[in-house]
Amino acid sequence: MRIAARAAACASAGAVIALATAAGAGEVRVRLFQFSPAAVEVPAGARVVWTNDDDIRHTVTAGVPERRDGGFDLALEGRGATGAVEFLRPGVYPYFCERHGHMRGEVRVK
Amino acid sequence: MNGTVVKLIGAAGLVATVAAGCSQSMADPKAAGGAVATAPASAGTKAAWLRASLNTMLQEHVYLAAAATNAALNGREAEFKAAASALDDNGVGIAKAIGSVYGADAEKAFLPLWRRHIGFAVDYTVGVATGDRGKQDRAVNDLVGYSQDFGAFLSSANPNLPKSVVADLVKHHVVTLKDVIDAQASKDQARAYAALRAAAGHMRMIADPLADAIVKQFPEKFRG
Numbered sequence: 316m317r318i319a320a321r322a323a324a325c326a327s328a329g330a331v332i333a334l335a336t337a338a339g340a341g342e343v344r345v346r347l348f349q350f351s352p353a354a355v356e357v358p359a360g361a362r363v364v365w366t367n368d369d370d371i372r373h374t375v376t377a378g379v380p381e382r383r384d385g386g387f388d389l390a391l392e393g394r395g396a397t398g399a400v401e402f403l404r405p406g407v408y409p410y411f412c413e414r415h416g417h418m419r420g421e422v423r424v425k
Numbered sequence: 426m427n428g429t430v431v432k433l434i435g436a437a438g439l440v441a442t443v444a445a446g447c448s449q450s451m452a453d454p455k456a457a458g459g460a461v462a463t464a465p466a467s468a469g470t471k472a473a474w475l476r477a478s479l480n481t482m483l484q485e486h487v488y489l490a491a492a493a494t495n496a497a498l499n500g501r502e503a504e505f506k507a508a509a510s511a512l513d514d515n516g517v518g519i520a521k522a523i524g525s526v527y528g529a530d531a532e533k534a535f536l537p538l539w540r541r542h543i544g545f546a547v548d549y550t551v552g553v554a555t556g557d558r559g560k561q562d563r564a565v566n567d568l569v570g571y572s573q574d575f576g577a578f579l580s581s582a583n584p585n586l587p588k589s590v591v592a593d594l595v596k597h598h599v600v601t602l603k604d605v606i607d608a609q610a611s612k613d614q615a616r617a618y619a620a621l622r623a624a625a626g627h628m629r630m631i632a633d634p635l636a637d638a639i640v641k642q643f644p645e646k647f648r649g
Contacts, residue, residue, distance in 0.1 A: 348534045370588045371577035417537035
């Protein structure tokens with residue numbers, strides 16, 4: 316299932332994009348090789364922003380390691396790097412880190 | 426011998442062996458390691474206990490890894506399975522130690538990361554056994570890459586542990602263990618055991634600063 320999503324990645328170390336204060340924005344921190352929270356729920360049309368707190372490259376890749384769905388693929392190059400995806404349609408969107416396959420998360424869009 | 430080694434420690438086989446060991450060991454007291462049963466009551470010895478426990482567990486890791494690779498290289502299937510299972514119990518114990526300081530989420534994140542480097546060591550052993558230089562080189566590259574991951578993990582957990590310092594120590598661990606595997610494969614027993622002593626002795630270079638950094642991070646837990 317293809318989703319309509321716009322992804323923006325900011326790979327500058329130390330740069331943090333301030334979260335939109337509009338209702339519906341979700342935030343996920345990537346720390347100690349985990350996505351926290353592991354599952355985030357947002358309304359359709361909302362953005363989810365990932366911020367890397369680890370000093371290592373992680374990715375936010377749609378799908379599961381055994382089957383990527385090509386929906387989004389963010390590279391968070393190190394500590395402070397952020398990336399965002401806008402989720403337009405309701406559904407459940409699993410994702411993982413391509414470099415560390417045990418790192419899994421989920422976006423639930425209402 | 427080459428075919429036996431590949432059969433013993435093909436990736437799927439090792440995963441099954443490790444997983445079978447893991448499902449029992451999570452609830453098994455021996456998962457914590459024989460020398461790490463309980464902390465002393467006296468606050469004054471808590472820091473020393475932490476340092477001793479980490480040294481014990483990390484040295485145990487080296488000895489069990491060497492036992493597993495030696496058994497695999499020589500086609501001793503039952504011994505390999507037992508050593509691999511014990512090696513995973515040791516890994517579970519180390520993860521629990523991490524979790525006891527940094528919480529259950531940290532423990533949950535640490536264990537798959539730890540197991541990953543064991544997988545790379547398996548790949549290297551298979552490469553040595555089969556004379557596959559490409560596989561050996563890829564495994565070494567994976568292990569060097571892993572050293573950065575491990576450094577990043579501990580650096581995130583504890584600001585007193587710079588990523589580059591930890592990564593360099595882990596890289597040295599990789600080199601010393603590689604020496605053990607190479608010596609085992611060449612059947613030079615004197616060299617193998619000398620390399621094993623060096624590899625085990627090196628773990629102090631990781632355990633001591635890790636213990637010190639934890640004590641520095643949580644002085645209230647180790648006051649005395």
